[in-house]
Amino acid sequence: MSADQVSGGAVDGEVPVKIQYLPKPGLGALVIKNLFLNILTLFIYSFWAKTEVRKHIWSCVQVMDEPLEYTGRGLELFLGFIIVVFVIMLPLSALQTYVALASEDLAVSYLANTVSALIILFLVGVGTYRARRYRLSRTLWRGIRGTLTGSSWRYGAQSFIMLILLPLSLFWTMPWMNVSLTSRMTREMTFGSRPFSFSGGSGPLYKPFAIFWFGTTVFALPFLALVIYGLVFAAGSALLGDFGTDNSDATNGTLVEIIGAAGPILTIALAVPLFLFLRAFYTAAELNYLAACTSYENLRFRLQASAWSLVGLMIVNTLILLLSLGIAAPFVQQRLVRYLCDRLTVDGSLNVADILQAQGEADKIGEGIAEVFDIDAF
Numbered sequence: 103m104s105a106d107q108v109s110g111g112a113v114d115g116e117v118p119v120k121i122q123y124l125p126k127p128g129l130g131a132l133v134i135k136n137l138f139l140n141i142l143t144l145f146i147y148s149f150w151a152k153t154e155v156r157k158h159i160w161s162c163v164q165v166m167d168e169p170l171e172y173t174g175r176g177l178e179l180f181l182g183f184i185i186v187v188f189v190i191m192l193p194l195s196a197l198q199t200y201v202a203l204a205s206e207d208l209a210v211s212y213l214a215n216t217v218s219a220l221i222i223l224f225l226v227g228v229g230t231y232r233a234r235r236y237r238l239s240r241t242l243w244r245g246i247r248g249t250l251t252g253s254s255w256r257y258g259a260q261s262f263i264m265l266i267l268l269p270l271s272l273f274w275t276m277p278w279m280n281v282s283l284t285s286r287m288t289r290e291m292t293f294g295s296r297p298f299s300f301s302g303g304s305g306p307l308y309k310p311f312a313i314f315w316f317g318t319t320v321f322a323l324p325f326l327a328l329v330i331y332g333l334v335f336a337a338g339s340a341l342l343g344d345f346g347t348d349n350s351d352a353t354n355g356t357l358v359e360i361i362g363a364a365g366p367i368l369t370i371a372l373a374v375p376l377f378l379f380l381r382a383f384y385t386a387a388e389l390n391y392l393a394a395c396t397s398y399e400n401l402r403f404r405l406q407a408s409a410w411s412l413v414g415l416m417i418v419n420t421l422i423l424l425l426s427l428g429i430a431a432p433f434v435q436q437r438l439v440r441y442l443c444d445r446l447t448v449d450g451s452l453n454v455a456d457i458l459q460a461q462g463e464a465d466k467i468g469e470g471i472a473e474v475f476d477i478d479a480f
Contacts, residue, residue: 116451119401122164123443125436129158133432149183150176155432156237159439165243166454174240182236190225194218220262227261228254234287243293246457251297252290260286273315277307277388284392293398294457302395310387314380321376382412393446400450407445415441 136151153176160172201214231254238248264279281304288300386407393405419434 116400116453117166118451119166119448120164121443121446121448123162123440124164125162125440126158129155129432129436132158133430136432137429146180147176149179152176152179155435159432159436160241162436163439163443168244171242172240173242174236178236194221223265224258224262226258227265228258230261231257231287234291238291244454246294248291248293250287250290251292252286257283257286274311277311278304280304280388281307281392281395285395288396296399296457299397300395301397302391307384307388307391310384314384317380318377321373378416379409379413382416383409385409386412399452401452402449404447404449405442405445406447407441411441411445 132154136147136154139147140151153172153174156174157172160170163170198214198218202211205211231250231252235250235254238250241248261283264275264282267275268279281302285300285302288298291298386409389407390405393403396403415437419437422430422434422437
C-alpha cells in the first residue's frame with residue numbers, strides 16, 4: 103500500500119470529499135415574498151414557497167466546492183397534495199361520517215375511527231418514504247441525481263408494525279425501530295448508479311437509550327406525584343373555600359393553594375429541561391451512530407452531534423418559531439441543515455468519473471402524503 107493510500111490522499115482519480123454549508127443572502131427577502139403571496143392566495147402558494155426555500159437552502163450546501171441543485175416544482179407538490187386529499191382523506195372522512203350517521207352503536211363508530219387511524223398510521227410510513235424519494239430525485243450534484251429503489255408500501259408496512267410495537271414495549275423498541283428503518287432506506291438509496299450501504303445493529307444504542315429511559319422514568323415519577331399532590335390540594339382548597347368560616351380555615355386555604363400551585367410549576371421548571379436534555383443526549387448518540395453505519399463507495403461518515411448543541415439548537419429554533427409566529431420557519435430549516443453540515447466529516451475519497459446517472463424515471467408528482475400530514479421538516 104502506498105503512502106498516498108495510507109494518508110487518504112487522491113489515488114487513481116479519487117479525490118477527498120468535503121461537505122459544507124455556505125449561507126447566501128436572500129433568504130429573508132424570500133420569506134417576506136412567500137408570506138405576501140401566501141396571504142394573497144389563501145396559502146395555495148405555500149407549495150411554491152416551499153420549493154423556493156428548498157432551492158435556496160440546497161444551493162448553500164457545497165459538496166467538493168460544487169453546490170447542490172434542487173429541481174422540484176411547486177406544481178408537483180400541489181398535485182401530490184390534491185391527489186392524496188381526494189383519493190385518501192375525503193373517502194376516509196366520508197366513511198367515518200356515514201358510519202356515525204348510519205349506526206347508533208357507539209362500538210361501530212369507535213371501530214371505524216380506529217380503522218381510519220390505523221390506515222393513517224400506515225400511510226405515514228408510506229409518505230415518509232415517498233417524500234425522501236421525491237427529494238432525492240429532485241436533488242442534483244454535477245447533474246447527477248439520487249433516488250430510492252425500494253417499495254414505499256413495504257417500508258410503510260414495516261414502519262406500521264414497529265410503531266404499533268413501540269408503546270407495547272414501553273418504547274424499548276425505539277432504537278431497533280430507528281436503526282431498522284434507517285438501514286432499509288439507506289440500503290435502497292442510490293446516488294447516480296452507485297448505492298449507499300448501511301452496516302450495524304441497534305445493540306450499541308441501548309446503553310444511551312437506557313440512560314434516557316431510566317433517567318426520564320426515575321425523575322418523572324416524583325414530578326408526577328407532585329402534580330397529583332397539587333391537584334389534590336387544589337381540590338382541598340376549593341372545599342376549604344366553601345366551608346371554612348374562621349381565620350384558621352382561611353390561612354389553611356391559602357397555604358393549600360400555594361402548595362397546590364407549586365407542584366405543577368415545579369414539574370415544568372425541573373422535569374421539562376431534564377427530559378429535553380436526556381432526549382437530546384440519546385438523539386445525539388443515535389445520529390452519530392447512524393452516520394457511522396452509513397457508507398458510499400469508499401466514503402465513511404462521521405457526525406459529531408452533542409446533547410448540549412442539540413438543546414441549544416432546539417431552544418433557539420423554538421424561539422424563532424414562536425416569536426415569528428412560524429413565519430421564519432425557513433431560517434429554522436437552514437439552521438438544521440447547517441448544523442448537520444458543520445458537524446459532518448467524510449472520510450475516504452471518491453472517483454466521481456465512475457458515477458453514472460441514476461436509472462429510472464423520476465417521480466412526476468410531489469410528496470402528497472407528507473404534505474397532508476406535515477410529517478417532514480422540509
